Amino acid sequence: MLPLFLFLLLAFLVPIGSMLARGIADTDVARALPRVTAELKRWDGRELPDESAYAALIADIREAREAGSLASAATRLNYDVAGFRSLLFVTGRQLPTTLTASARQTLEAIDPKWGERETWAAIRRADGPVTDFYLLAALDLRRDAERSIVGAPPEQAVFRNVLGRTLWISGMVTLICLAIGFPVAHFISRQKPATAGLLLFLVLLPFWTSLLVRTAAWVVLLLREGVLNNLFMSLGLIDAPVRMIFNRFAVYVAMVHVLLPFMVLPLYAVMKGISPTYARAASSLGAAPLTAFLRVYLPQTLPGVGAGCLMVFIQALGYYITPALVGGADDQMISYFIAFYASKTVNWGMAAALSVMLLAATLALYAVYDRMIGIDKMRLG
Amino acid sequence: MRNVMFKLGVLAAASAMAASVAARDLTVVSWGGAYQDAQRDVYFKPFMATGTKMAEESWDGGVGTLRAKIQGGNNNWDVVQVESEELLLGCEEGLYEKLDWTKLGGKDKYLPDAVNDCGVGAIVYSFILAYDGDKIKGDTPKSWADFWNTQKWPGKRALRKGPKTTLEIALLADGVAPQDVYKTLATPAGVDRAFKKLDQLKSNLVWWEKGSQPPQLLASGEVAMTDAYNGRIAAANDKDKKNFKIVWTNNLYTIDSWVIMKGTANKDDAYKYLVFVNDPNNQKNLPPKIPYGPTTKASTALIDKAVLPNLATAPENIKSAVYINDKFWLENLDKLNQRFNAWVAK
Numbered sequence: 009m010l011p012l013f014l015f016l017l018l019a020f021l022v023p024i025g026s027m028l029a030r031g032i033a034d035t036d037v038a039r040a041l042p043r044v045t046a047e048l049k050r051w052d053g054r055e056l057p058d059e060s061a062y063a064a065l066i067a068d069i070r071e072a073r074e075a076g077s078l079a080s081a082a083t084r085l086n087y088d089v090a091g092f093r094s095l096l097f098v099t100g101r102q103l104p105t106t107l108t109a110s111a112r113q114t115l116e117a118i119d120p121k122w123g124e125r126e127t128w129a130a131i132r133r134a135d136g137p138v139t140d141f142y143l144l145a146a147l148d149l150r151r152d153a154e155r156s157i158v159g160a161p162p163e164q165a166v167f168r169n170v171l172g173r174t175l176w177i178s179g180m181v182t183l184i185c186l187a188i189g190f191p192v193a194h195f196i197s198r199q200k201p202a203t204a205g206l207l208l209f210l211v212l213l214p215f216w217t218s219l220l221v222r223t224a225a226w227v228v229l230l231l232r233e234g235v236l237n238n239l240f241m242s243l244g245l246i247d248a249p250v251r252m253i254f255n256r257f258a259v260y261v262a263m264v265h266v267l268l269p270f271m272v273l274p275l276y277a278v279m280k281g282i283s284p285t286y287a288r289a290a291s292s293l294g295a296a297p298l299t300a301f302l303r304v305y306l307p308q309t310l311p312g313v314g315a316g317c318l319m320v321f322i323q324a325l326g327y328y329i330t331p332a333l334v335g336g337a338d339d340q341m342i343s344y345f346i347a348f349y350a351s352k353t354v355n356w357g358m359a360a361a362l363s364v365m366l367l368a369a370t371l372a373l374y375a376v377y378d379r380m381i382g383i384d385k386m387r388l389g
Numbered sequence: 390m391r392n393v394m395f396k397l398g399v400l401a402a403a404s405a406m407a408a409s410v411a412a413r414d415l416t417v418v419s420w421g422g423a424y425q426d427a428q429r430d431v432y433f434k435p436f437m438a439t440g441t442k443m444a445e446e447s448w449d450g451g452v453g454t455l456r457a458k459i460q461g462g463n464n465n466w467d468v469v470q471v472e473s474e475e476l477l478l479g480c481e482e483g484l485y486e487k488l489d490w491t492k493l494g495g496k497d498k499y500l501p502d503a504v505n506d507c508g509v510g511a512i513v514y515s516f517i518l519a520y521d522g523d524k525i526k527g528d529t530p531k532s533w534a535d536f537w538n539t540q541k542w543p544g545k546r547a548l549r550k551g552p553k554t555t556l557e558i559a560l561l562a563d564g565v566a567p568q569d570v571y572k573t574l575a576t577p578a579g580v581d582r583a584f585k586k587l588d589q590l591k592s593n594l595v596w597w598e599k600g601s602q603p604p605q606l607l608a609s610g611e612v613a614m615t616d617a618y619n620g621r622i623a624a625a626n627d628k629d630k631k632n633f634k635i636v637w638t639n640n641l642y643t644i645d646s647w648v649i650m651k652g653t654a655n656k657d658d659a660y661k662y663l664v665f666v667n668d669p670n671n672q673k674n675l676p677p678k679i680p681y682g683p684t685t686k687a688s689t690a691l692i693d694k695a696v697l698p699n700l701a702t703a704p705e706n707i708k709s710a711v712y713i714n715d716k717f718w719l720e721n722l723d724k725l726n727q728r729f730n731a732w733v734a735k
Binding site for chain 2: 076078079086087090091093094097162163164165166169170173231232233234249253254336337338340345348353354355
């Protein structure tokens with residue numbers, strides 16, 4: 009028991025936890041500008057801060073330039089207010105060695121932005137050591153100068169939409185998998201053991217190929233001058249190539265293809281255990297075939313349906329490579345944006361906050377499932 | 390036997406220590422791959438033949454790498470080729486030596502955009518409009534405005550995913566003069582105007598993310614026109630025998646630069662190297678190997694006439710070009726990325 013726990017702790021909980029912690033950690037600015045962040049803790053955000061905050065900022069910028077820590081603070085503040093990066097660097101360059109006027113006049117002479125509340129509010133929002141900046145941003149929310157939560161402007165709002173889309177695509181993929189997987193599993197469960205073994209082997213065959221290769225194969229099939237379009241054209245079914253890739257259709261096709269075995273297997277396992285005598289008994293008692301199916305057979309398959317749907321849905325939530333390769337720009341799911349922030353813009357706070365959203369959505373669904381159907385009733389065979 | 394091994398080990402360690410104490414040769418760092426192969430033939434080997442020893446390395450970019458070298462205190466790179474964004478960031482942070490332009494032949498020797506406090510331009514390359522000459526014949530597209538004309542030239546369009554370059558192209562297509570592009574984009578109304586222009590094309594747009602994709606999208610007929618790096622299109626024509634055409638009107642160009650790392654012990658050799666690679670007679674040899682434009686004004690006249698039309702620096706090509714303003718993007722990329730993502734998701 010202990011080795012397993014240690015393994016889980018080291019290989020799973022610690023790395024994931026430390027990544028998620030970046031979604032609330034906010035230490036760059038306080039480290040580079042310690043005096044001014046301390047000063048601003050006393051500031052109510054209604055008027056401009058007083059002279060001591062301005063003086064603290066000048067001392068901080070001078071020191072941070074020497075220490076080389078200004079860059080990380082500038083990056084963090086630029087996430088919040090466009091232009092903050094050069095505001096800090098230009099200010100650092102132009103600060104006179106001895107002040108001839110008040111700190112406030114000096115700074116405002118370098119850039120009038122130092123006379124705006126929003127500039128100071130951005131520093132205060134980043135004073136750390138923990139922040140809700142990224143988590144709020146992941147929900148299209150922000151804090152204004154007075155620290156109350158407001159919605160992001162509509163042209164900056166993106167993540168609620170993305171989260172909704174992620175849930176929608178996952179739900180559709182699950183339904184399509186169920187619609188295809190149910191008859192397949194039912195059919196296989198009625199075959200002789202030898203035939204059933206062969207059919208199951210065929211269901212499992214795709215697992216022997218990597219996900220990337222299977223997705224790339226769909227690209228070749230679905231392109232404008234790809235296999236399917238050429239085939240349909242030569243058969244005379246269509247006159248001009250049909251657009252089948254870089255849209256939602258391609259995402260559904262490729263994801264269903266990849267995830268279908270996860271629906272078929274638990275369904276098959278459950279259906280295999282349902283004795284045909286129940287349905288026969290129902291018929292002999294006068295039930296029509298449809299009634300027998302709906303009232304006797306279907307309820308017995310529900311544990312398998314639940315298990316299959318949950319497995320497909322939760323895996324679909326985290327899909328990244330398939331929509332990225334065959335989807336269009338408005339088919340990208342939340343994982344795409346996690347990758348976007350993690351590797352492209354190197355904004356790990358945002359990547360972590362979006363991961364928290366994804367994890368929270370998954371756990372919430374799990375809880376709903378447990379409440380409605382009960383995890384203990386889920387059967388994988 | 391073990392004893393012999395031990396002695397060998399001590400010997401190896403001692404010689405390694407001796408080597409690290411001895412002065413290091415000039416180390417030049419570039420982008421690797423086919424590009425660095427070309428540089429080796431044209432710059433590195435001939436430079437060593439002049440009597441200065443040098444070593445070469447390659448890197449994948451990222452100002453963090455350079456920051457770590459300088460702040461870590463054991464920097465072993467002297468001259469590095471950087472992209473314009475790294476030039477700007479690193480210069481701001483003091484990672485590079487300020488250049489002494491008198492040693493490099495004066496600022497007038499170079500294209501104006503190739504001159505920076507901390508860096509001297511190495512190559513010039515462009516985002517251009519490309520289409521397949523085998524598929525679009527006769528009346529061909531001539532400008533970004535034509536890129537938007539899906540009536541006359543049906544078919545999808547591809548652009549690089551993200552606001553950088555896309556918003557500039559939208560404004561150029563909307564009739565903004567090249568010199569006013571960033572002035573317009575700096576205003577909220579200008580950004581709105583760019584997105585409004587993109588709205589017109591949205592249902593016909595496909596997005597690419599890697600430089601290798603545009604030639605593939607053209608070759609597979611998936612799109613009728615795309616923006617692309619000019620070098621990739623030239624390479625597809627050259628290696629895969631394609632007939633892709635480039636429209637140079639209002640192309641967006643950028644410059645990679647050489648920088649000298651702060652506090653290097655090989656400063657004199659570094660300048661010797663920079664003088665060598667900025668000799669027009671040496672620069673003229675690079676484009677025949679790889680279609681990147683040189684940065685000295687005099688080299689254009691010396692370049693093989695067959696290669697010149699493929700270069701971003703050819704007089705015809707640079708005439709109406711827009712220099713990608715990295716300063717603008719450094720400030721605004723975070724917000725415009727967000728806005729772009731929101732727009733795409735709508």
